[in-house]
Amino acid sequence: MISNELDIEPWRTQLSQRGRVQIRDFLQDSAADRIRECLEHDVPWEVSQRADLALEGPLPAPGEDGALLRAAYARAREGFEFVFDRYRMVEALRDGRDPGLLLHVVLEFLNSPQFIAFTHELTGDRGIRMVSAMAARYRQGHFLNAHNDSAKDEDRAFAYVINLGRGWQPDWGGQLQFLEGGADIETFVPYWNSLSLFRVPQMHQVTLVSPWARDDRYSIAGWFRR
Ligand SMILES: O=C(O)CCC(=O)C(=O)O
Ligand SMILES: [Fe+2]
Structure with missing residues (x-):
């Protein structure tokens, strides 16, 4: 599944x-x-919003989610906020949902001895023993504000994102931006078939996807866990 041409050393x-x-x-x-x-x-897909605001009912269709977005933007002025669509791969496979979905094979691959060995080689961290995963779809107007990925109940060593938005352009938004003291220190444009990988904890955000983005910002993302 991983490109044969990948030279890990650099x-x-x-x-x-x-x-x-x-x-x-x-x-x-x-x-x-x-x-x-x-x-x-x-x-x-299901809507991903802050747990305390769990949205009832089906996913609003594109173009019909204006009210949801406006409410999220208002809350984002006051604190941490996000809106995107997600699919919880770990829970879905565990619960036997959606039989035959290719994402189940992807999750199994990410936890295969071969891929775990790859995470050890790439990160130098031989304590990594599993890879969590969710699929995400950021449509126009979706975003994820600054956070650091640390979790009380999980030992997350590195965060990864496999970007699958086609032909992604820098002006389509959806950048993965790293922050220090509130200032941006580095930005990754989610180019097609790129892997973004970073040590946790680290402050980062996904900027708003532009109204003129010609694709959705699809990804598979999660953590290399100890
Ligand atoms: O999609 C990305 O580039 C980052 C996503 C992220 O930070 C997260 O899901 O915690
Ligand atoms: Fe994150």
């Missing part, structure tokens, strides 16, 4: 020195295409 060095790296052309083209097809056509 990325390992950059990751250990800077704590973050973006690797282009990460998956084999055919794997990226197939996963993207699944994300676009087969995944039963």
Whole structure:
């Protein structure tokens, strides 16, 4: 599934020195295409909002989610906020939902001995023993404000994002932006089939996807966990 042309060494060095790296052309083209097809056509998406605001009912159709977005923007003025669509891969596989969905195979691959060995080699952290995953779809106007990915009940060593928005352009928004003291220190544009990887905890955000973005910002993301 991972590109055969990937030379890990320079990325390992950059990751250990800077704590973050973006690797282009990460998956084999055919794997990226197939996963993207699944994300676009087969995944039963749900709205992801702050848990204390759990939205009732079905996902609003694109263009009919204006009220939801306006309310989230108002709350974002006051504190941490996010809106995007997600599919919880770990829970879905565990609960036997959506049999035959390609994402189940992806989750199994991410937890295969081969991929865990790859995480050890790339990060130098041999304590990593599992990879969590969720699929995400940021449509126009979606965002995820600053947070650091630390969790009380999970030992997250690194966060990863496999980006599957086609032909992504810098002016389409949806950038993964790293922050220090409230200022941006580095920005990763979510280019097609790139892997963004960074040490946790680290402040970061996903900026608003532009109204003129010609694709949705699809991704598979999660954590390399100890
Ligand atoms: O999609 C991204 O680039 C980052 C997503 C993220 O920060 C998260 O889901 O915690
Ligand atoms: Fe995050």
